[in-house]
Amino acid sequence: MPHSFGLRARTRHMFSRKFREHGSIPLSTYLKTYKVGDIVDIKANAAVQKGMPHKFYHGRTGVIYNVTKSAVGVLVHKNVGNRYLEKRVNVRVEHIKHSKCRQEFLDRVVTNAQKKKEAKAAGVSFNLKRIPAQPREARHISTKFNVPQTIAPIAYETLL
């Protein structure tokens, strides 16, 4: 039996619509505006067969470099062999959504500017860097109604 490499091969689950979300898609997808330079996630919407991305790009994030009547052009980096190739994908807007990664950064810019302003006014030193989750601090734990149990391994015994 020959191996098939069709455009939508192996997309049975990836391209299927979710439970009770079949049929026509909400109009909010069409009302969003996209500009060149926006960071977008590509997520194929099988309810609209036109302008679908290839299954490889489902779940990728890229930057818009072109905007046309009902589609956008997205730059995605694809790992081919030992290098990344910059691929240009033309995708209809139904398969695109704004990436929240960018929004998170923009929000942080605003809050950082705010914090900086306040710290400067108060004369306090500030650190605006994000720090990763640190190990937990030392703490006291009461043993009242909470006696520690000593656990030790049992002596070896053949159980044959």
Added chain:
Amino acid sequence: MPFVKQQKNKAYFKRYQVKYRRRREGKTDYYARKRLVVQAKNKYNSPKYRLVVRFTNKDVICQIIYAKLQGDFVLSAAYAHELPRYGVKGGLTNWASAYATGLLLSRRTLAKLGLADKYEGFAEPDGTVQLIEAAEDAPRPFKAFLDVGLARTSTGARVFGAMKGASDGGIFVPHNGNRFPGFDLETKTNDDELLRNYIYGVHVAEYMEYLEEEDEERYKKQFATFIKNGITSDKVEDMYTEAHEAIRADPSAKLAEKKGKPAKPYRRLIALNKKQKLAKINDAKAIFEASR
């Protein structure tokens, strides 16, 4: 009766996918809405205006609406129940009144946008199909696309009356004449004379004359409001002509005063939310504790 498996069992309801709310209400045609509302992506945030015409049993509603993510916004609106202010005393849902409502809407919109002088439209409609053209040295005409909703677009329908009114008022509504009354399917031509008559309600006047002769009783029943306001069949055309002039003179909207709602004899039971229920319980507790 033979045993039949119950179709709408628990499994059915678990798997059932409801249609969109407005589709369930039977109010919105999403197939049409998608094509009407969506703007080309390379036009970014510029709004796409649509001329919405809806008929109720006693009123005509004309609105200019554009869509945003938060919802649809109404730029301006005109209702047939405003027409008595301009002299139209009866027949508020006929073709001529729909035309007048469309005309009122377009004059109102253009006044709001400051384009009223640049785009006068066609003050003396003669029944020909003419679209608004761009004026020189002026911004391009205000464009809106007709949104009929769920109305049947048969030849001679009143939705197209409202559209013609809006178009003659100065708004650019792209259309051609094949759904106006008087369009002949065989020769593919419009009957300008007939269309002009429809605009001025001559078709209503003729029916009034006919009924007066034929059946006095039916005439009194059908045209009761006309008779009450003293409008005979020969005055109908003038009534609409004067109304058009009055509309062009002063299309501004007059907001009605908000009437206070009369007190109801009963208190409606509203379901409490969680916070309110807890508060109620705490109050009862406090009272109990105090009484102990």
